[in-house]
Amino acid sequence: MSFEIHRGEFxxxxxxxxxxxxxIFNMISGLEKPSSGSIRFNGQDITGMKPFKIVNLGIARTFQIVRYFRYMTLLDNVVVPCLSKRSRKASKQYGVEEYASTILASTGLVDKARIPPIILPHGDLRKLQISKALGTNPxxxxxxxxxxxxxxxxxxxITDLINKLxxxxxxxxxxxxxxxELMHLVPRVIAMHxxxxxxEGPPQEVANNKIVLEAYLGRGEGFA
Ligand SMILES: Nc1ncnc2c1ncn2[C@@H]1O[C@H](COP(=O)(O)OP(=O)(O)OP(=O)(O)O)[C@@H](O)[C@H]1O
Ligand SMILES: [Mg+2]
Incomplete structure (x- = not known):
């Protein structure tokens, strides 16, 4: 698997x-170590680096299954990543809670800042995940x-939020x-199987690629 992503791309x-x-995401974010090959970010080799170091270089990720601190308020959930080294630099002129609040405002959750996430609908939990990632100033x-x-x-x-970011x-x-889901959102997709x-290429083109079609249709899923 080999590919490049350029700054500012989607x-x-x-x-x-x-x-x-x-x-792939686990390897880029340092949760899994590749058995071979390398991952470079801004020219630096980050292969096998610890996740917190990767975060401090400017890479953040969300999880397929939402993760959050169950018994902390939304605000505190976002304060935690705001304490990262990288974020502290960016938030120096604010207090950390104020900085976390501006993130919650940008993701549409500020009205819920004082409640715990366990009572939120799933859509808000996905927004919270993104807010937590933004807390590291990625x-x-x-x-x-x-x-x-x-x-x-x-x-x-979520689409509006991602486009805004x-x-x-x-x-x-x-x-x-x-x-x-991705078709109308991103100008370029990379396909793997x-x-x-x-x-890889524009979504429409990749969707008509014979190998991609076989990968999906062979399993009877994906285009539903
Ligand atoms: N080096 C490897 N060799 C063989 N299997 C591997 C290797 N690395 C990961 N796997 C397995 O391959 C599978 C890939 O799953 P992964 O969760 O990355 O797929 P995914 O594309 O995210 O799927 P989904 O659409 O369900 O989220 C997992 O079962 C994982 O354990
Ligand atoms: Mg997956």
Missing amino acids: VGLIGPNGAGKTT QFLLLDEPFSGLSHEEQEG HDDGVTVFMTGHVLR QGKYIA
Whole structure:
């Protein structure tokens, strides 16, 4: 698997269930160590680096299955990443809570800042994940299946949010196993299957690629 993403890009990573998308994200974010090969960020080799070091270089990620601190308020959930070394530099002129509040305002959750996440609907939990990632002041944001489990309406809210982040200059790399979700969102997709790169290009083109079609249709999923 070999590919490049340039600063400011908005790229999708597609592939049927089990293709290896999350594994790629785990390796970029330092949760898993590749058995061979290398990962470079801004010219620096980050292969096998500890996750917190990778975060401090400017890479943040969200998880396919939402993760959060269950018994802390939304605000405190976002304060934690704001304490990262990288974020403290960016938030110096504010207090950390104030900085976290501005993030919650930008993701539409500020009215819920004082409640714990366990009572939130799933769409808000996905927004909270993104807020937590933003707390680290990322340059490169990895979103693992940000639409998973959401209603159509909730998906639209997340789409608007992701578009806004990209417009603000964040480089976005996101996965989706349903091609259609990504189709109208990203100008370029990279397709993988069984741990290997198979194609890349504009979504429409990749969706008509014979190998991609076989990868998806062979399993009877993906275009639904
Ligand atoms: N080096 C490897 N060799 C063989 N199998 C691997 C290797 N690395 C990861 N796997 C396995 O391959 C599968 C890939 O799953 P992964 O979660 O990355 O896929 P995914 O594309 O994110 O799927 P989904 O669409 O369901 O989220 C996992 O079962 C993982 O354990
Ligand atoms: Mg996955």
